[in-house]
Amino acid sequence: MNQTPSRTHIGLVLPAILLVLTLIGWPLVALAWVSVSQIITVNSEQSSFTPEHFETILVGPNRRFVFNTLAFGIVVSVATIFLGVLLATVLDAYSKRVRMLAIALIVLPKFASIWAVLLGVIVLASSSSLVNRVVVGVGIFDEPLRLNHTIALAFVGEVWLLIPYVVLLTSLRLAEINPELFAAARGFGASRWQRFRWVTWPLIRVAVIAQFPLVLVWSLSAYFGPALLGGTSIDTLSSQIPRDGFENQNMPRAAAEAMVLMVLVGICLCVPKMLQRVTHNREHS
Amino acid sequence: MKLLKLLALVLVLIGFTAPVWVTLIASFSSDRFFRIDEGQISLRWYEEFFSDRRWFSGFQNSVLIALAAAVGSTVMGLCSALGVSGATSRWRGIVTTLLLLPAIIPPTAWAIGLLNFATRRDWHDSYGLLVAVHTLVALPATYIILRSARERIDPTLYLIARGFGATPWQLFRSVTLPLLKPSLAAAFGVGFVFSLNETILTIFLAGPNQETLPTIIWPQLRYSATPLVAVASNAMLSVAIVGGICVMRFTRNRI
Numbered sequence: 001m002n003q004t005p006s007r008t009h010i011g012l013v014l015p016a017i018l019l020v021l022t023l024i025g026w027p028l029v030a031l032a033w034v035s036v037s038q039i040i041t042v043n044s045e046q047s048s049f050t051p052e053h054f055e056t057i058l059v060g061p062n063r064r065f066v067f068n069t070l071a072f073g074i075v076v077s078v079a080t081i082f083l084g085v086l087l088a089t090v091l092d093a094y095s096k097r098v099r100m101l102a103i104a105l106i107v108l109p110k111f112a113s114i115w116a117v118l119l120g121v122i123v124l125a126s127s128s129s130l131v132n133r134v135v136v137g138v139g140i141f142d143e144p145l146r147l148n149h150t151i152a153l154a155f156v157g158e159v160w161l162l163i164p165y166v167v168l169l170t171s172l173r174l175a176e177i178n179p180e181l182f183a184a185a186r187g188f189g190a191s192r193w194q195r196f197r198w199v200t201w202p203l204i205r206v207a208v209i210a211q212f213p214l215v216l217v218w219s220l221s222a223y224f225g226p227a228l229l230g231g232t233s234i235d236t237l238s239s240q241i242p243r244d245g246f247e248n249q250n251m252p253r254a255a256a257e258a259m260v261l262m263v264l265v266g267i268c269l270c271v272p273k274m275l276q277r278v279t280h281n282r283e284h285s
Numbered sequence: 286m287k288l289l290k291l292l293a294l295v296l297v298l299i300g301f302t303a304p305v306w307v308t309l310i311a312s313f314s315s316d317r318f319f320r321i322d323e324g325q326i327s328l329r330w331y332e333e334f335f336s337d338r339r340w341f342s343g344f345q346n347s348v349l350i351a352l353a354a355a356v357g358s359t360v361m362g363l364c365s366a367l368g369v370s371g372a373t374s375r376w377r378g379i380v381t382t383l384l385l386l387p388a389i390i391p392p393t394a395w396a397i398g399l400l401n402f403a404t405r406r407d408w409h410d411s412y413g414l415l416v417a418v419h420t421l422v423a424l425p426a427t428y429i430i431l432r433s434a435r436e437r438i439d440p441t442l443y444l445i446a447r448g449f450g451a452t453p454w455q456l457f458r459s460v461t462l463p464l465l466k467p468s469l470a471a472a473f474g475v476g477f478v479f480s481l482n483e484t485i486l487t488i489f490l491a492g493p494n495q496e497t498l499p500t501i502i503w504p505q506l507r508y509s510a511t512p513l514v515a516v517a518s519n520a521m522l523s524v525a526i527v528g529g530i531c532v533m534r535f536t537r538n539r540i
Contacts, residue, residue, distance in 0.1 A: 005372045008453070012368030013380050016361040016424060020383050023421055024390065027402035031394075034401055087297075094294060105298050109305040112525035114482050115502050115518035119510060120304020123311055160304070221391035223485055228507060241393040242489070251401060258394035265391055 028262070035255035053256035062240075066260060069236040073220035073264075076158045080215050083159065084166025085208055089200060091167070092174045103171055107164040114161065118224060121157045122148060125229075149231030158225030162215055173207040174200070213272045217265050237261040305522070312515035330512040334520070340501060340513065344520055347481055347497040350412070354419035354480035359473045361420065362427030366435045367461070381428075388425040396489035403490060410492030418490060422483045423476035430475060434468035435461070467536040474532035478525045 038050045056062050087106070091099050109117055124131055125147035132144035147153050177200065185195045220238075227239040237257050245254035299306075315327035334340050365384055369377040387395075399418065403409040442460050451459065484499035491500050498517050505514050 003371060003373065005368075005376045009368045009372050009376070012364040016365045016428075017380070017383055019361070019417065019421060019424075020386060023399065023417060024386055024395065027398035028390075028395070030402050030405075031398035090297075091294075094290075098291070098294065102294060102298055105302050108526075108529075109302060109522070111478055111482075112529070113305075113518050113522035114484070115499065115506070115514070116308040116522050117304045119311070119506060119514055119518055120307040122506070122510065123307050124304060217389060221393070223393055238391060238393045241397050245397045245400070251397075254397050255401070258391070258397050261391045261394050265389065269389065 031255045032259055034252055035259045037252055053253045054260070056253065057256055057260050062257075065235055065237050065240050065257065066264075068234055069220055069238065069261065069264065072154070072158075072222070072226065072234060072236055073216055076155060076162065076219035076222065076225070077212060077216040079155070080159050080162045080166055080219070081208060081212055084163045085170050085204070087163070088167045088170035088174060089196065091171060092200075099171070103167060106167050110161060110164045114224070117160060118157065118228060121153070121160060121229060125153050149229070149233055151230055151234045154225040154230030154234055157229040158219060158222045161222075161224065162218055165218075166211060166215065169211055170204060170208065173204045177203050209272075213268050216268045220264055220268065221261065237264075308515045308518050312512055312519050314512045314515075317511045330516045334513055334516040337513075339496070340498075340517060343496045343498045343501045344517070346495060347499070347521070348524060350415055350419055350495075350497060351477045351480040353416045354423055355473050355476035357416065357420035358423035358427045358476040358480075359431075359469060361424055362431045362472055362476075363465070363469065365428050366431035367457075369432065370435050381432075384428045385425045387421045392485040396486045399486065400489045409490065410494070412495055415487065415490060415495055418486050419480040419483055420476075422486065423479040426475045426479055427472040430468055430472045431465065434465055438464050470532045470535045474528055477528055481521055481525060 035053055036049055036051060038048045038052075057066060091102050094102070123129060126132070127144040127146065132147075135141050136144055181199050181203075182195055185199050190198065222236070223238045226234050226236045227242075230239075237260060241254050241257050241261070244250045244257060312330055313326045313328070315325040315329060365380060369380050400409070403414055408414050438461065442464075443456060446456050446460050482499070484503060487495075487497050488500050488503055491497060498521055502514050502517050505511065
């Protein structure tokens with residue numbers, strides 16, 4: 001029987017909650033204030049209320065940052081979910097041992113060292129890389145492809161970084177499916193595609209849809225893809241925040257960009273939950 | 286047909302893990318352009334990495350901060366997991382939402398907020414702040430691992446222990462802790478790796494004395510990467526893999 005939290009419950013949780021409030025809650029509230037202040041640099045003391053930084057981002061010339069962030073986030077998350085589910089489904093056809101090894105190979109490098117992956121992508125995309133040598137050698141192109149610091153590489157790199165999560169979560173869901181269902185479908189003469197369409201997909205659909213907001217949030221917040229692999233070819237809110245905060249020394253604008261990004265992330269998390277609640281209420285009324 | 290299927294899988298996996306193999310090979314390059322010409326495998330960059338004070342102290346800082354953050358996040362994750370067990374779902378929901386915030390908040394927004402906040406309070410440029418922030422970064426993962434492990438413990442064990450007159454402390458010491466040991470090891474390992482890879486917040490908050498490997502790698506990777514970056518990435522990868530193997534061995538022995 002679950003009980004209302006006792007003093008012990010609260011006492012145990014309190015250090016973590018205090019840390020979250022001190023290092024996340026308080027700084028973000030302070031940042032919200034900075035975003036509507038007229039101070040120019042971090043050390044400046046004078047401030048007054050102004051919505052000008054939000055106007056610049058939402059209706060002014062910098063609205064392209066919001067558009068780029070949304071476009072980048074949506075394309076990356078759709079591609080990541082599609083490829084991740086595809087890969088997990090393909091892996092599901094192998095024996096448990098092979099599957100575990102394959103999942104480990106996909107997941108571990110990303111978790112163990114993000115730098116090894118990023119540097120590898122940069123070297124692979126360089127003009128003297130093996131990929132380019134093959135492309136030129138086979139005669140597909142006359143000269144090496146310029147891939148570094150392009151939008152394409154930013155997309156590819158970010159998908160590469162996010163796909164392990166989707167493969168891992170989808171594989172866990174696939175492992176829960178009763179194998180007798182596939183045996184039964186095979187017994188009825190179902191093809192591989194029919195088995196996926198009528199058995200696998202209905203059983204993993206909810207898990208896949210549930211992953212989407214999370215992947216979307218991570219791709220909206222993506223920094224390494226746009227800032228490192230994309231260079232200056234794509235300006236998202238995430239890559240613009242350090243630029244305005246450090247290089248341009250415009251903390252209020254960086255703060256306003258951070259607030260807009262937080263709102264976008266909040267919407268991505270809240271809308272699916274609200275839709276779920278509405279559907280649930282409709283089904284039960 | 287079976288062999289063909291396996292070969293296809295091997296090809297997909299090689300393609301998928303290609304960046305890591307490329308980084309590994311690039312670290313043995315003899316020149317600074319990541320080239321390996323015939324028979325020119327060199328350990329030059331490894332020697333330079335371990336003899337260069339800046340790189341080596343960055344490596345030490347990374348490992349020390351990650352160890353401290355792993356301990357902090359595991360203890361906090363354990364306390365929080367125990368603090369929500371048996372409580373109402375509303376309480377669990379509130380605590381879980383708050384503790385998962387570090388995994389959801391955009392890191393650049395959080396980092397600029399922390400920088401603005403820490404600069405005004407003179408907290409900037411301190412190991413304490415870095416360890417606290419890294420602890421928070423690892424907390425969502427350690428909390429989830431330990432909460433699900435705590436929920437898997439059979440409640441009858443507690444009933445029996447209470448029947449024998451065990452106090453809450455004895456319950457924790459003799460029932461909860463032994464059963465959670467493998468998950469504690471796993472949480473520690475995950476916390477360590479999460480902290481080791483943390484970059485964005487560290488770039489914003491670390492002063493010249495607290496440089497970690499990612500903060501040294503980052504500008505090099507952006508402007509002029511040398512195989513030293515590959516060596517540093519491989520050092521982090523090796524530490525994480527060795528740590529993971531140790532945790533797996535410990536976990537296996539305890540199950």
